[in-house]
Amino acid sequence: GNSVTQMEGPVTLSEEAFLTINCTYTATGYPSLFWYVQYPGEGLQLLLKATKADDKGSNKGFEATYRKETTSFHLEKGSVQVSDSAVYFCALATSGTYKYIFGTGTRLKVLA
Amino acid sequence: ETGVTQTPRHLVMGMTNKKSLKCEQHLGHNAMYWYKQSAKKPLELMFVYSLEERVENNSVPSRFSPECPNSSHLFLHLHTLQPEDSALYLCASSQSTVMNTEAFFGQGTRLTVV
Numbered sequence: 001g002n003s004v005t006q007m008e009g010p011v012t013l014s015e016e017a018f019l020t021i022n023c024t025y026t027a028t029g030y031p032s033l034f035w036y037v038q039y040p041g042e043g044l045q046l047l048l049k050a051t052k053a054d055d056k057g058s059n060k061g062f063e064a065t066y067r068k069e070t071t072s073f074h075l076e077k078g079s080v081q082v083s084d085s086a087v088y089f090c091a092l093a094t095s096g097t098y099k100y101i102f103g104t105g106t107r108l109k110v111l112a
Numbered sequence: 113e114t115g116v117t118q119t120p121r122h123l124v125m126g127m128t129n130k131k132s133l134k135c136e137q138h139l140g141h142n143a144m145y146w147y148k149q150s151a152k153k154p155l156e157l158m159f160v161y162s163l164e165e166r167v168e169n170n171s172v173p174s175r176f177s178p179e180c181p182n183s184s185h186l187f188l189h190l191h192t193l194q195p196e197d198s199a200l201y202l203c204a205s206s207q208s209t210v211m212n213t214e215a216f217f218g219q220g221t222r223l224t225v226v
Contacts, residue, residue, distance in 0.1 A: 034214055041219075042220070043116075043118075046216070093214075093215075099160075100145075100157075100206075102155040103154070104153075105154075
Protein backbone atom coordinates (compact mmCIF):
# COMPACT_ATOMS: atom_id res chain seq x y z
CA GLY A 1 0.00 0.00 0.00
CA ASN A 2 0.92 3.65 -0.18
CA SER A 3 3.06 5.07 2.60
CA VAL A 4 5.19 8.03 3.59
CA THR A 5 8.30 7.88 5.76
CA GLN A 6 9.88 10.98 7.19
CA MET A 7 12.79 11.50 9.50
CA GLU A 8 12.28 11.30 13.22
CA GLY A 9 12.44 14.50 15.17
CA PRO A 10 12.85 16.66 16.95
CA VAL A 11 15.24 18.68 14.86
CA THR A 12 16.88 21.55 16.73
CA LEU A 13 18.73 24.24 14.79
CA SER A 14 20.16 27.67 15.41
CA GLU A 15 18.67 30.61 13.57
CA GLU A 16 20.02 30.99 10.00
CA ALA A 17 21.07 27.33 9.82
CA PHE A 18 20.30 25.15 6.79
CA LEU A 19 17.34 22.81 7.12
CA THR A 20 16.71 19.43 5.53
CA ILE A 21 13.82 17.17 6.50
CA ASN A 22 13.88 13.88 4.63
CA CYS A 23 10.77 12.30 3.16
CA THR A 24 10.48 9.14 1.07
CA TYR A 25 7.35 7.50 -0.23
CA THR A 26 5.92 4.28 -1.59
CA ALA A 27 3.03 4.54 -4.00
CA THR A 28 1.40 2.89 -6.96
CA GLY A 29 0.80 5.15 -9.89
CA TYR A 30 1.93 8.77 -9.94
CA PRO A 31 1.16 10.53 -6.69
CA SER A 32 1.12 14.21 -5.91
CA LEU A 33 3.36 15.14 -3.01
CA PHE A 34 2.81 17.76 -0.33
CA TRP A 35 4.46 19.36 2.66
CA TYR A 36 2.18 20.67 5.40
CA VAL A 37 3.14 22.69 8.47
CA GLN A 38 1.37 22.72 11.83
CA TYR A 39 1.99 25.53 14.31
CA PRO A 40 1.12 24.98 17.98
CA GLY A 41 -2.61 24.80 18.59
CA GLU A 42 -3.43 25.02 14.90
CA GLY A 43 -4.51 22.76 12.04
CA LEU A 44 -2.33 21.78 9.11
CA GLN A 45 -1.47 24.38 6.48
CA LEU A 46 -0.21 23.53 3.02
CA LEU A 47 3.38 24.68 2.66
CA LEU A 48 4.15 23.49 -0.87
CA LYS A 49 3.31 20.78 -3.37
CA ALA A 50 4.53 19.03 -6.53
CA THR A 51 2.33 17.03 -8.86
CA LYS A 52 4.80 15.31 -11.20
CA ALA A 53 8.37 14.08 -11.37
CA ASP A 54 11.10 16.79 -11.29
CA ASP A 55 8.63 19.47 -10.22
CA LYS A 56 9.96 21.78 -7.52
CA GLY A 57 7.52 23.19 -5.03
CA SER A 58 8.49 26.34 -3.17
CA ASN A 59 6.99 28.75 -0.66
CA LYS A 60 8.29 31.11 2.06
CA GLY A 61 11.89 30.08 1.34
CA PHE A 62 11.13 26.36 1.61
CA GLU A 63 11.72 24.07 -1.36
CA ALA A 64 11.20 20.41 -2.21
CA THR A 65 11.83 18.55 -5.47
CA TYR A 66 9.80 15.51 -6.58
CA ARG A 67 12.42 12.82 -7.26
CA LYS A 68 10.81 9.79 -8.83
CA GLU A 69 14.08 7.85 -9.18
CA THR A 70 14.71 8.00 -5.44
CA THR A 71 11.00 8.26 -4.44
CA SER A 72 11.86 11.26 -2.31
CA PHE A 73 10.52 14.75 -1.56
CA HIS A 74 12.98 16.28 0.90
CA LEU A 75 12.14 19.67 2.42
CA GLU A 76 14.91 22.30 2.49
CA LYS A 77 15.36 25.86 3.60
CA GLY A 78 18.57 27.81 3.35
CA SER A 79 18.20 29.92 6.50
CA VAL A 80 15.64 29.06 9.17
CA GLN A 81 14.03 31.54 11.54
CA VAL A 82 12.61 31.12 15.03
CA SER A 83 9.15 31.54 13.49
CA ASP A 84 9.69 28.34 11.46
CA SER A 85 9.43 26.29 14.65
CA ALA A 86 6.54 23.90 14.00
CA VAL A 87 5.74 20.32 13.02
CA TYR A 88 6.20 19.46 9.35
CA PHE A 89 4.26 16.69 7.61
CA CYS A 90 5.04 15.06 4.28
CA ALA A 91 2.01 13.64 2.46
CA LEU A 92 0.93 12.06 -0.80
CA ALA A 93 -2.28 11.59 -2.72
CA THR A 94 -3.01 9.42 -5.74
CA SER A 95 -5.75 9.59 -8.32
CA GLY A 96 -8.73 7.40 -7.73
CA THR A 97 -8.36 7.29 -3.97
CA TYR A 98 -9.85 9.36 -1.22
CA LYS A 99 -6.82 9.21 0.98
CA TYR A 100 -4.15 11.70 1.75
CA ILE A 101 -1.38 9.62 3.33
CA PHE A 102 0.65 11.51 5.92
CA GLY A 103 4.02 10.88 7.48
CA THR A 104 4.36 10.94 11.25
CA GLY A 105 5.55 14.55 11.31
CA THR A 106 8.92 16.09 12.20
CA ARG A 107 9.10 18.69 14.93
CA LEU A 108 11.48 21.57 14.18
CA LYS A 109 12.74 23.86 16.91
CA VAL A 110 14.77 26.91 15.93
CA LEU A 111 16.76 28.67 18.64
CA ALA A 112 17.61 32.36 18.55
CA GLU B 113 -7.84 31.73 7.42
CA THR B 114 -7.95 28.53 5.38
CA GLY B 115 -11.62 28.58 4.42
CA VAL B 116 -12.42 25.63 6.65
CA THR B 117 -13.95 26.53 10.02
CA GLN B 118 -14.34 24.14 12.92
CA THR B 119 -16.37 24.69 16.07
CA PRO B 120 -15.90 24.46 18.93
CA ARG B 121 -12.11 24.92 19.19
CA HIS B 122 -12.04 23.19 22.57
CA LEU B 123 -14.45 20.71 24.13
CA VAL B 124 -14.42 18.90 27.44
CA MET B 125 -17.02 16.18 27.84
CA GLY B 126 -17.85 13.37 30.22
CA MET B 127 -18.05 9.79 29.07
CA THR B 128 -21.84 9.82 29.22
CA ASN B 129 -22.32 13.07 27.31
CA LYS B 130 -23.44 13.57 23.74
CA LYS B 131 -21.84 16.36 21.75
CA SER B 132 -21.23 17.30 18.12
CA LEU B 133 -18.31 18.79 16.27
CA LYS B 134 -19.06 21.05 13.34
CA CYS B 135 -17.08 21.79 10.21
CA GLU B 136 -17.94 24.29 7.49
CA GLN B 137 -16.17 25.09 4.25
CA HIS B 138 -16.85 27.88 1.77
CA LEU B 139 -14.32 26.82 -0.84
CA GLY B 140 -16.75 25.08 -3.16
CA HIS B 141 -15.10 21.74 -2.47
CA ASN B 142 -16.95 18.48 -2.98
CA ALA B 143 -15.06 16.23 -0.55
CA MET B 144 -14.77 16.52 3.21
CA TYR B 145 -12.75 14.55 5.73
CA TRP B 146 -12.46 13.87 9.44
CA TYR B 147 -9.00 13.09 10.84
CA LYS B 148 -7.93 12.26 14.38
CA GLN B 149 -4.57 13.51 15.63
CA SER B 150 -3.29 11.94 18.84
CA ALA B 151 0.00 12.64 20.54
CA LYS B 152 2.88 10.59 19.16
CA LYS B 153 0.68 8.91 16.53
CA PRO B 154 0.28 9.49 12.78
CA LEU B 155 -2.78 11.31 11.52
CA GLU B 156 -5.66 8.85 11.34
CA LEU B 157 -8.24 9.21 8.58
CA MET B 158 -11.66 8.55 10.06
CA PHE B 159 -14.27 9.38 7.42
CA VAL B 160 -14.48 10.75 3.90
CA TYR B 161 -17.51 12.20 2.18
CA SER B 162 -17.71 12.86 -1.53
CA LEU B 163 -20.72 14.78 -2.80
CA GLU B 164 -22.41 14.15 0.57
CA GLU B 165 -21.98 10.39 0.30
CA ARG B 166 -19.72 8.54 2.71
CA VAL B 167 -16.98 6.84 0.74
CA GLU B 168 -14.55 5.87 3.48
CA ASN B 169 -15.03 4.59 6.98
CA ASN B 170 -11.77 3.45 8.49
CA SER B 171 -13.01 1.00 11.12
CA VAL B 172 -14.04 3.82 13.41
CA PRO B 173 -15.99 2.85 16.55
CA SER B 174 -19.72 3.47 16.37
CA ARG B 175 -19.51 6.03 19.19
CA PHE B 176 -18.35 8.38 16.41
CA SER B 177 -21.14 9.14 13.94
CA PRO B 178 -20.54 11.47 10.97
CA GLU B 179 -23.17 13.46 9.13
CA CYS B 180 -22.84 15.43 5.92
CA PRO B 181 -26.12 17.27 5.21
CA ASN B 182 -24.67 19.20 2.26
CA SER B 183 -21.34 19.73 0.57
CA SER B 184 -20.44 22.67 2.82
CA HIS B 185 -21.08 21.13 6.21
CA LEU B 186 -19.78 18.12 8.07
CA PHE B 187 -20.57 17.01 11.59
CA LEU B 188 -19.10 14.44 13.93
CA HIS B 189 -21.57 13.29 16.57
CA LEU B 190 -19.99 11.92 19.74
CA HIS B 191 -21.54 9.74 22.43
CA THR B 192 -20.27 7.56 25.26
CA LEU B 193 -16.66 8.35 24.46
CA GLN B 194 -13.63 6.93 26.25
CA PRO B 195 -10.67 8.85 27.68
CA GLU B 196 -8.47 7.47 24.86
CA ASP B 197 -10.66 9.39 22.41
CA SER B 198 -9.13 12.62 23.69
CA ALA B 199 -7.32 14.13 20.71
CA LEU B 200 -7.30 16.93 18.16
CA TYR B 201 -10.02 16.32 15.57
CA LEU B 202 -9.28 17.89 12.22
CA CYS B 203 -11.69 18.53 9.39
CA ALA B 204 -10.45 18.97 5.84
CA SER B 205 -11.89 19.53 2.40
CA SER B 206 -10.62 19.15 -1.14
CA GLN B 207 -11.75 20.06 -4.63
CA SER B 208 -12.04 16.53 -5.86
CA THR B 209 -11.40 13.05 -4.66
CA VAL B 210 -10.06 12.08 -8.05
CA MET B 211 -7.61 14.78 -9.03
CA ASN B 212 -4.40 15.21 -7.07
CA THR B 213 -5.28 18.46 -5.34
CA GLU B 214 -4.34 19.49 -1.84
CA ALA B 215 -6.57 19.22 1.18
CA PHE B 216 -7.40 22.32 3.21
CA PHE B 217 -7.61 21.87 6.97
CA GLY B 218 -9.52 23.59 9.70
CA GLN B 219 -7.87 24.60 12.97
CA GLY B 220 -9.20 21.55 14.76
CA THR B 221 -11.26 20.82 17.85
CA ARG B 222 -9.25 19.84 20.91
CA LEU B 223 -11.39 17.21 22.62
CA THR B 224 -10.82 16.08 26.19
CA VAL B 225 -12.89 13.19 27.55
CA VAL B 226 -13.04 13.05 31.35
